[in-house]
Amino acid sequence: MSMEDLYQEIILDHYRKPHNRAPSLEDEDVHVHHSNPLCGDEMDLRIRVADDGRLDAVVFDGEGCSISQASASAMTVAVAGRDLKDALELAEDFRLMMHGDEPTRADDLQDGVAFEGVARFPVRVKCALLGWMALRDAIETYERGASAHSVTYDD
Amino acid sequence: MSMEDLYQEIILDHYRKPHNRAPSLEDEDVHVHHSNPLCGDEMDLRIRVADDGRLDAVVFDGEGCSISQASASAMTVAVAGRDLKDALELAEDFRLMMHGDEPTRADDLQDGVAFEGVARFPVRVKCALLGWMALRDAIETYERGASAHSVTYDD
Amino acid sequence: MSFDPATLRKEFPTLQREVDGRRLVYLDSAASSQTPQPVLDAMAEYYEQLRSNVERGVYRISEVATGRYEQARERLARFVGAPATDGVVFTKNVTEAINLVAYSWVRRRLGPGDALLITGMEHHANFVPWWHAAQDQGFELRVVPITDGYELDLDAARALLADGRVRFLAVAHVSNVLGTINPVDALIAMAREANPDVVTLVDGAQAAPHFPVDVAALDCDFYGVTGHKMCGPTGIGALIAKPERLEEMPPFLTGGSMILDVSVDEVTWNHPPHRFEAATPPIAEAFGLEAACDYLDAVGMEQIRTHERDLVTTFVDALRATEGVTVYGPLDAEHRSGAISFAVDGVHPHDLGAMLDGYGVCIRVGHHCAKPLMRTLGVNATARASLYLYNDTDDLAPLLDGIAAARSLFAR
Amino acid sequence: MSFDPATLRKEFPTLQREVDGRRLVYLDSAASSQTPQPVLDAMAEYYEQLRSNVERGVYRISEVATGRYEQARERLARFVGAPATDGVVFTKNVTEAINLVAYSWVRRRLGPGDALLITGMEHHANFVPWWHAAQDQGFELRVVPITDGYELDLDAARALLADGRVRFLAVAHVSNVLGTINPVDALIAMAREANPDVVTLVDGAQAAPHFPVDVAALDCDFYGVTGHKMCGPTGIGALIAKPERLEEMPPFLTGGSMILDVSVDEVTWNHPPHRFEAATPPIAEAFGLEAACDYLDAVGMEQIRTHERDLVTTFVDALRATEGVTVYGPLDAEHRSGAISFAVDGVHPHDLGAMLDGYGVCIRVGHHCAKPLMRTLGVNATARASLYLYNDTDDLAPLLDGIAAARSLFAR
Ligand SMILES: Cc1ncc(COP(=O)(O)O)c(C=O)c1O
Numbered sequence A, B: 001m002s003m004e005d006l007y008q009e010i011i012l013d014h015y016r017k018p019h020n021r022a023p024s025l026e027d028e029d030v031h032v033h034h035s036n037p038l039c040g041d042e043m044d045l046r047i048r049v050a051d052d053g054r055l056d057a058v059v060f061d062g063e064g065c066s067i068s069q070a071s072a073s074a075m076t077v078a079v080a081g082r083d084l085k086d087a088l089e090l091a092e093d094f095r096l097m098m099h100g101d102e103p104t105r106a107d108d109l110q111d112g113v114a115f116e117g118v119a120r121f122p123v124r125v126k127c128a129l130l131g132w133m134a135l136r137d138a139i140e141t142y143e144r145g146a147s148a149h150s151v152t153y154d155d
Numbered sequence C, D: 001m002s003f004d005p006a007t008l009r010k011e012f013p014t015l016q017r018e019v020d021g022r023r024l025v026y027l028d029s030a031a032s033s034q035t036p037q038p039v040l041d042a043m044a045e046y047y048e049q050l051r052s053n054v055e056r057g058v059y060r061i062s063e064v065a066t067g068r069y070e071q072a073r074e075r076l077a078r079f080v081g082a083p084a085t086d087g088v089v090f091t092k093n094v095t096e097a098i099n100l101v102a103y104s105w106v107r108r109r110l111g112p113g114d115a116l117l118i119t120g121m122e123h124h125a126n127f128v129p130w131w132h133a134a135q136d137q138g139f140e141l142r143v144v145p146i147t148d149g150y151e152l153d154l155d156a157a158r159a160l161l162a163d164g165r166v167r168f169l170a171v172a173h174v175s176n177v178l179g180t181i182n183p184v185d186a187l188i189a190m191a192r193e194a195n196p197d198v199v200t201l202v203d204g205a206q207a208a209p210h211f212p213v214d215v216a217a218l219d220c221d222f223y224g225v226t227g228h229k230m231c232g233p234t235g236i237g238a239l240i241a242k243p244e245r246l247e248e249m250p251p252f253l254t255g256g257s258m259i260l261d262v263s264v265d266e267v268t269w270n271h272p273p274h275r276f277e278a279a280t281p282p283i284a285e286a287f288g289l290e291a292a293c294d295y296l297d298a299v300g301m302e303q304i305r306t307h308e309r310d311l312v313t314t315f316v317d318a319l320r321a322t323e324g325v326t327v328y329g330p331l332d333a334e335h336r337s338g339a340i341s342f343a344v345d346g347v348h349p350h351d352l353g354a355m356l357d358g359y360g361v362c363i364r365v366g367h368h369c370a371k372p373l374m375r376t377l378g379v380n381a382t383a384r385a386s387l388y389l390y391n392d393t394d395d396l397a398p399l400l401d402g403i404a405a406a407r408s409l410f411a412r
């Protein structure tokens, strides 16, 4: 377990130059807020769904460590344009990877696979998952017909 | 530390044939009740004081282990006829003996000296002291001009 | 491997010692059990390799210690057959577990017109918290009486439940004085029949160490255990609860780790079980308790029960056959665990205890924190010998010898 | 003997280990200290020689264990300069000690119209119990603000006390985040001036381990300590109280050992401190805590303070001299203890903590259970390095190296 396993260059790139980071989204369908007060992490995720049921736009904003921010950034890229069911499945693949499984859709996860090493740092798994869990929640909120949801994690 | 140190023949004699054990006392001046609910010990002590200020009669009644009952019996014998101050001093001598000191008035304590070995059994010290503490309380109650008092010990 | 207490004893350091040249015969496991070497090793591992605080440490030793602490929760859940790890709250002992329920559930929900049902053979730990709450909140305390055979009087219980006002039932799984194994499943069913919303707590302090417990099958809302009686360390116990009960409870002890957010205006409680574990928990003790569960399961809880059932029968038969000895407790071995209370004619329990100490035999004498039961038995104190996996028939002779010596000294 | 941390370290097993081939540099003693061998030996003595329950056992090993348990109470009283051994109540940690006071004193005595004064730098343990009680009982919670120099604003405190309605004062002796040593004697005097009957509690969790504490001189009503931060074991803490305060308090946790008599109609509470120690206490832990007091006094509390004061100055100076590092906390070394909170520009504390872990350095990152203070500082989290007797300047380089590495990785 070395620091290089954790902080790969791909991760640092996403951290330094995040993709799809924005405080608002025009015509947003859903806005979810996820926070982990115990870490001080905050994540706002906004999605817009196209008429054909695909993720038209996914943007995040928030505060947190490099892992949480970079993972959210990589996530927005990986799920862009996917239909909702597919995006949920990809989120599940990522989640399982965080619990030590081989990812079955490494190509689709794109830069997300760079986070595989995080699985070996149990306290950081939650950081890497924050964006993906917010996405899942946003999609489920959309499917319920709601437009906003807020989640607070415990330890 | 052997059982013989604790249960000397003198002690057993007092236990089997207690002196001055009675449930009441004619013309009693003071009646005190001491209990140690944690042990289940109960001690009723009654005294009568003569006009000349001497202990005219001391009787006890109660429930408890051999040490507490025998010690109370030996106490009633040792203090009979003493003036109140003297009896208090003797009680103090006994108390100090229970804390490991040599008794300074071994002769006056009479059979009370047989309890010297109890000092080596810390949990039983309280048993040996029960009667003596009741006596002290009875005398102090008398001196306060009261006729009854009740004390509950903690552990 | 056959069940061999003499071999098992080798793992218990205090049982290796002598007192005045005599082998220590430990017959006080109902007060506190001995602790086997693997439990001590687990605690040493924490102190020697992983000493740090748990929860939220981002460095390795703290992460590993945290993982082990949470693993202990899981292990205990499995040990007592609790369906949900999230229902396991670590406390300092079972008394704190019961108080937690008294403060956070009973005191906040029961009031005048309500009743709480306990039994006449409860340890003070499962009596005083309810009594104190009843005083403050004005609800009624009802007590299931005991039969002449030292068992719960279920007919009387049914009558006490009949008006449907019993909203909470608290009962010992096993009596620490009589050894009686109570039919808690029947009592819980009876209470539910009278009031489907009744909430139930089982004090498992004397059960979990001695036979397989299946909390899911009992279907009680709360089950309490204490580490130091089940081969574990001092300083730890647990409340095992249905998660939905914990969800509806405000916290009891408050402080660090049990909140999500705090400002002067608002506090957001953490989710269970963390909501109920303020502050730095008993970390080394959790390591030890996990190892105790492993140890007991490796020996085999079924085998422990069988051994104790047979051994208690031997002891009770021998005591009953001894002149001047009265045994309190059920005669049916299937209904009794290894705590044996008895009296010796003409010998005060304190004198008996001291006498036995001279034979290297450790028994408990006194009221055993069950004064209401003592009143029912009509005594101030009893002597109690209690058995565990490391006892065997070798321990009987010193006990009988000491009793005989006491009788010859005092009762003539 | 001169004070030599490198020699002292040899007695702390976890400090002997390596992580990834690097020496473990433990800078998290404010969360939990390391435990020296004599403390582990004392606990082993209990488990290996004297394993039994305490109080009322009539056999030798229980008598000896009971004596040692009570001796630990005496020892702790002496360690903190408390005049009365009877004022020492063992709890599972300082959080329980504070909750005891919240439940048995504050909740029963404060109500609408009353105020309770705390400070803006309290640990949640000395904040949430009062907040919760205030919610339930309707009294007012007032908070002493913090100056720009990270010290208590005593002028503001005076103003908050002026109306005489503050009936209870609760204050940290030392802040676990800022390291500030608070002038608790001055604050107590000020509170007494405004209301002679004010009752005071000092949270000594971060003080007792680090410098000589004289509870008698402070003249506070309650003082809390926690074992695991003072070279002692987990699972034990204590409330040190004026006996007359304890006398007027009903019990908090109820159960065995804390009553004199129990019937269905009436319960007679035991005298303090036993009234507040229901059930089987943390026995092994008391053995350990006694040994911890012996250990600390043998090293010398004055010397520990001098060492830490010098070392913290070295650390703070070095950190302040490091580009991009901000240190939170007083500059005057006489007013600060060994907890150093800091931020590194452009590096999230979690990343910093993880990075340092790679250098074998253990620090804490997060809100340190002091969210209200974090709000005042305007941050979500800080990094905190905290020092103890076994740290020395050898520990500085790995810290600075890790910070530099983190900056070059994240902050470019
Ligand atoms: C100032 C202060 N008070 C209270 C506590 C709580 O200590 P414990 O978790 O041992 O109850 C801590 C420790 O984190 C502290 O630093």
Ligand SMILES: Cc1ncc(COP(=O)(O)O)c(C=O)c1O
Pocket: C030, C031, C093, C094, C095, C096, C123, C125, C126, C172, C174, C175, C176, C203, C205, C206, C226, C228, C237, C369, D256, D278, D279, D280, D281
């Ligand atoms: C039936 C029962 N309940 C509760 C307790 C209290 O256990 P603890 O002191 O560990 O809280 C005991 C132990 O004495 C017990 O036997």
